Amino acid sequence: FKVGIFGHRAGGQLEINCLSFYGVKRSDGELGYGITIGGGLSTEPHIAKEMGVFVKPEQTMKVMEAITALYRDHGYRKSRKHARLKFLVADWGVEKYRDEVEKIIGYKLTDEETRPTNIRGYEDHYGVHPQLQEGLSYIGVPVIGGRVTSDQWDVIADLAEQYGSGDVRLTVMQSFYIPNVKNEDTAAVVAKLEEIGLPVNVSSIYSGMVACTGIQYCNLAVAETKNRAKDVVMWLDDNMKFSEAEHLRVNLNGCPNSCGQHWIADIGFQGCQKKVDGVLKEHFDVFLGGALGTDARFNRRIKRIQAEDVPMAIKTLSEVYSAQKQGDESFAKWVERHTDEELEVLF
Template sequence: MSKETKAQRVERIKKDKDGLDVLQDIYRYAKTEEEIDPEDIDRFKWYGLYTQNRNLQDEDDSTLYFMLRVKLPEAKLNLKGLEAVADISRKYARATADFTTRQDIQFHFITIKDLPAIFARLKEVNLSTVFASGDVPRNVVTCPVNGIDKEQICDVNALAQDINRYFDKNAELSNLPRKYKVGVSGCSKHCISHEIQDLSFNAIKTETGEILFCVNVGGGLASNKRIASHIGYVTASQVLPIVKAVTQIYKEYGNRENRRKARLGHLLDLWGVEKFIEILHENIDFILQNRELQEYVPYEKREHFGVHESVEDGKSYVGCAIDGGRIGADGLYKLLEILQNNGATTIKATTTQNLVITDVPSSSVNALSKALKEIDIDVNPSPFKARTLSCTGKNFCKYAVSETKDLASRLVAHLQNRFPDFKEPLSFSVNGCSHSCAHPHVVDIGLLGCKVENNRKYVSGFELILGGHLEGDKSNFAKSTGIKFIPEDACQIVENIIESYLNSHYKNFHDYATGKIYG
């Protein structure tokens, strides 16, 4: 009998037992502490769990540790939710906690025996890990200042809730070909990066004042490195029917024979956009509207940092940058205390691993901003700290070949010190492998984890890629420079690139990066 392929194994595991049904096993394993079936470990993903790298584990420690990802619906954490995730971080996760690019929060060093208590604590504050990973619809991303931004095109909170309700614990959607990522936004800055979502909706206001949503499908990174295709416009009432139809098409026709060809974008490539639209129209009772494609804000300007007056009288929202998403238990508790001391109640995570405090009394913004600065959360961040993404990295991720979080912090500190007067918005990514979790292919300067030769040995290192950009149909992916280096050289390598740009004739870094590729 021939050996199962990876895709065959995953499909068999899902058919043998639905991922949603593994919860009872999680509780059983937690109680009995018996050895966990490897196939159940795969199913644990449906509850946000991944086994983690042993890189930071003591040699004599045989414990099976997990990373746990918690979804933040509409990206939101209120005071009780913030306290809950801080408690989980301190009590069960060795004080680890990171914000992700999908507006989730994740922990490390989680043990199976602690999961019942963790799940109970999350339930108290209406948070969940269900469908935080696995071959399912992931957390629906949306603009963190939705509903409070005076410049927004429209409020999409009701739409985001409708989509989340449709996806939430939906057993009919618990066996998709691969992960599936949806976003909806009424943001005038297009901050959800629709170009790399499987399915997305961006609001526009027509000449007559009507609100429509631009529909894009098939975006992604890593093995599905593809800018999403624009397929038309719909009204607000048509958004959920489109979500349902596209999801069902993906479930039925997505590739289940090759995991590397199983995303929605691969189906678009196989069929072509015209056929996809034709199949979609067979599954809905309306026709997508054709109209001129709207202009999009460039990636480097899609941010909400600083203090902004809210639509709510007497309130402001405050956009903040943290180092590569890493906040930890101390940061969470201190953030909670700052909110409480200054009359604020809610934060929202961003798709760039940062956060927005949504309801600060305007009279308190100066005190709050000062207190945040004291814990290294910046309201007016440097161009280097503002847009630096970093993935989980080698310390915890089994796929990573290079460490990321510490390097990202060192890189930011180095560049801030070396170029204190630099003002141009730049984006960075420190990514530990080729899977693109930190979006290295869409930023100005990407560090892509790989093995490099050093002193006749292959060691952890990075490849430098430059010139990634998101701006609708003007988007492009970063290109390789051919430069590979060990982590210890990373700060100097990036410094040299910026120095070279400053001494060039280019007016902006993107033109420099795409016009002068090193090699």
């Protein structure tokens, strides 16, 4: 049961959370929250739905308790595969779920004033960025596959204490950032991070790579992911231009359960096994065109390829997209106007 609380509607992956509260400012200046419910991935992905309400801060706990109680009492507990809020919301519909919440809390919720539009799917926090507080910045550090060693964490903790407020914050993209660093100290922090193998200024293919635990430690996985993700990024950085990879999100998943969130990636890879000359070998099913934000959608399975072909597949797709995209067309929109057959021949 995944619950998220966000300062605004964009960038927090609300679309795949069971329940999310996001900050809203009404036309009269009143602050509160909008709500989305019923998102989730795994083998049967669902996009979360807007509940269509405005909730005051003092109402949030009661509303959250009511939403959770309904799931507790009516969720599909007999089947572990269906014991998720997304299935209850899909069957009931948002209107019924809202009605039942209002019965529990004892009053009608305020309708949303306007529904958010032009929502960005991702918020990139990599690099040095100014904070609201004058003279302070935060430093976002991308990590391929989210793998940081204990020795690196020791240095990160020291940097946070010496130059920041002692805080280190994690992101949904398997990365982290150090907040509250004085502007004049940012260069020193960046230099030290690069010294321990955590560069800040990297290509977008580097910063946009996500990978699940994979076969190394997970009993469900059938393919290697984290080490492969690093190898793929290093190969792509050496063999393609930065602009060609710009804005692409690549997610590697070792099995269908989608801990690596391949469903929402521009290019998603789901690990599998296939016999080649009588021997089982690692392969990946390629999924194209996922997106979050205003046009949230899950991607489409296009083709199965051998594991060693993953880097070239990304390079080819990126190059063709760059050559064919219309204006500022996103990768997901580009995929949308092509058939599966047209995309399959690219591999």
